[in-house]
Amino acid sequence: MTGFTAAGAALLARQMLSEDDPLLSVWRYCLIQLLDDYNGEASRVGSLQASHRFDPEPAPTGSAEVDAGLAALAEHLARRDGWPTPQWARKPGRYTNKWWFVTPLRGMHATALQQSPPSFRTRGVFITADALSRV
Template sequence: MVFQGEVLSIGALLERAQTAPGAVPRTRVGVRHTAAGNATLAAALLSAGDDLEVGWRFGILQTLDDYTSTLRRGGVQLAAEVFATEPAPTGSVQLDAAFAALADHLAERDGWTPPAWALDPARRAEGWFPAVPAIFRDEAKQDSPRAFRQRGIFITGRSLNRA
């Protein structure tokens, strides 16, 4: 790509983007998407006959993406608001536990207090391996972050990696 008369590699473009000061919005943009909203959508998908893997992708991973976007745009306090409202039950014990695990995990990672609903001991699954092929289950048992493992959800170290 040509940038002000110079040709930059992809790596140079990425480095420049990461070190450039962020644009300052004219108005504060609040939280656009929440765990509660994504749980409602996941519940609708399950009701329509989709399986738990679809619920994982469009509920949990979408919430992770929404949190990450909000974190980049507005910082930790704003990002924590993604989890401020308790998600209604999805119809899946596993997904309900996963929403709590994600909130707890991100709070621990980023230094904010998880909401009370995320610490509810009823939000627990029994040995769920979302999107983890059988060949990687031992790895998932070993690598799963505390917040997920504690709730009976086992994921690999790559399960929460996003592009």
């Protein structure tokens, strides 16, 4: 397996956050890269094999928003592609009480409230429909 695992994405996120990188950068360089790596592997060898990227539980990143985002991504992909959601994704520390609107554009927040997939919305992470769309 090449590319990110959820645990690897969490490690990079922790490093980026310690260097005061903004959450939007963490989203792009950690969560979206994990999504890209998962989708690429799923297209080559199938989603069940690619789901192993989420097997080792990611360590806490120091950001409730990012920890919730990783869990939301794992659950979303599991539901979409038909593999079991990792148990770590349902742990209490994988939700945020402070809502995270991934887009910095305030005008898009209402759209994100409406369009966020359930796995994200229930964890307090709000994204627009195209946030997970990859070219």
